Amino acid sequence: MPLGPNTLREMLHTMQTIRRFEERASADYHAGKIYGVVHCYIGEEAIAVGVCGALRDGDQIISTHRGHGHCIAKGADLDRMMAELYGRRDGYCKGKGGSMHIADFEKGMLGANGIVAGGISIVTGAALAAKLDGKGGVAVSFFGDGASAAGPIHECMNIAAAWKLPIIYVCENNQYAAQTPASTTIARQGEIVHRAAGYGIPGVAIDGNDIFAVHAAAEEAVARARAGEGPTLIEARTYRWRAHTERAGQPDYRPKDEIEGWKSPDRDPIARLVAHLKRDGHLTDAEFEAMDRQVLDAIERSCAFAEKSPFPAPDDALDDVFAA
């Protein structure tokens, strides 16, 4: 289905929310309000939003260490996300998880994961559950180019193909695993899509910064999965704007002009969608500015919420090891 202007504006709003949320998370990280590590998704927003836009409530996704975008795209609450980053009691994980472990099981977001490729089999199990439920539910596994070179994706594509599981494997190929270029560690010049052929499943490589391409590919894959026709591999080519993590002093060996090139308006996924909407008369500069203010307000509120939430009591560390 072609995307209507209202849906596109909602998608733009979500993409802008991801970007502004992470700009704030980065600033607050450097201000010492957020601890540990923060991996930003800025530059890759069209993938999470395009894919999740093809899903229904009840469908399930799993994320990576770079998880904020997937959370927001699946409808997670900004207040509880920010409170988790701040290490507070009202965070999604009551301050036990932090940036790398935000989950919202009610929304079908099975969690960010600190282990590269660690979530792929978990969400493949969620796809098995969806198949056993028989209600047409689907699952999505987001993973990086780095994760594509580890064992789990191979095992999982095999079993998902053999069992026709309703799952979409979405490789976010931002061309680097930390500092290492995919072209130096991944066969076929870092192109991942070719794997699909080995498992006899559809594989598509798309421009991951083109929300239309992402959404169309996801819709087709989701329709196949719902119809019981099994998995699809989508390789979404993209680029991360920021360093691998926000940690100060981390090296970033990527060429400066390469980074700047990907930030240009003709490659930035948000600028591209804004330009499209403007060209078709569905958005004005003033409207986009108003949208941005709305987004910034929501993020400001989430920080206020987080700030107000108490830190957990030390003894809370002993809770939740086991479920009742």
Add this chain to the structure above:
Amino acid sequence: MREITYAQAGLEAIQEEMRRDPKVFYMCTDAIPPLAKEFGTERMRATPIAESTMTGMAIGAAGSGYRPICDWRQVTFCFVAMDQIVNQAAKITYMFGGQQKFPILYRAGVGGGGRLAAQHSQSPYSMFMNMSGLKIILPSTPRDLKGLLKSAIRDNNPVISFEGNRLLQTKGAVPDAEADELIPLGKAEVKREGNDITVVALAWAVHEALAAAEMLAKEGISVEVIDPRTIAPLDAETIKASVMKTGRLLVADEAGPVCGASAEIATLVSEDPATFRKLKAPVKRVCALFVPIPYSPGLEDHVFPNRTKIADGIRAVMAA
């Protein structure tokens, strides 16, 4: 009460729980024929030989409302799934602040005696005890196996069942299906009462300890044998109460000693001031020698503990 084998008791537990709850399903690299026959291939799922993926899929299915059973066959084969066990299953409840429950049963054979050499004769359960977030059962009798497996399947957490390879064909009394006997996780059992020394024994070693106790009764030594049955969480109270009574402790384990369950049991007794004060002799452990398990019969038998070594150990503690 009827007598059935340990293997049969395990199967009955699974069958009864699969009948009781349609959310229970079974994954294993080979279908178990009676389960496939009764429940079909949807619920008795033969998987590729991809233990890491099976292990992770069980987590995802559990988080989506199912109660998967993931049978690794031998503990040996689960080492390819260590990321899923250690980084995911053990931590997922906690890491996400208890948002979701993950009821999973993992099953694995442990122990030697089959002349199967190093990779297929190991008992590395203490590696998993080291992880908070996992419950671990280690049953020694058909009745315990059945009752503990049924509790494990109904538990809302990942539980690993380590099942003794040497015990599969041993027989014992087991209540029938109508009894629906559940043995609670975390409860030890006194397998034999005695006054002079406490022997805490694990799995197959329980039977060796009971045989040693029988031998020593003739020498006038009264041995109390305790089977923890669950090693995570450990029933420290039952163990300490017994040692308070006897004043002596020997731990018998088919696994090696280093950082083992035996070390943990010895520690919980010596760390507790009241129990420590009652000790009349140093604690002793009778475990496997600290080597990979060898193949040739004379070598393998030399490496493992047995009733004679346990009896010698008891005499040594009594003489200390």
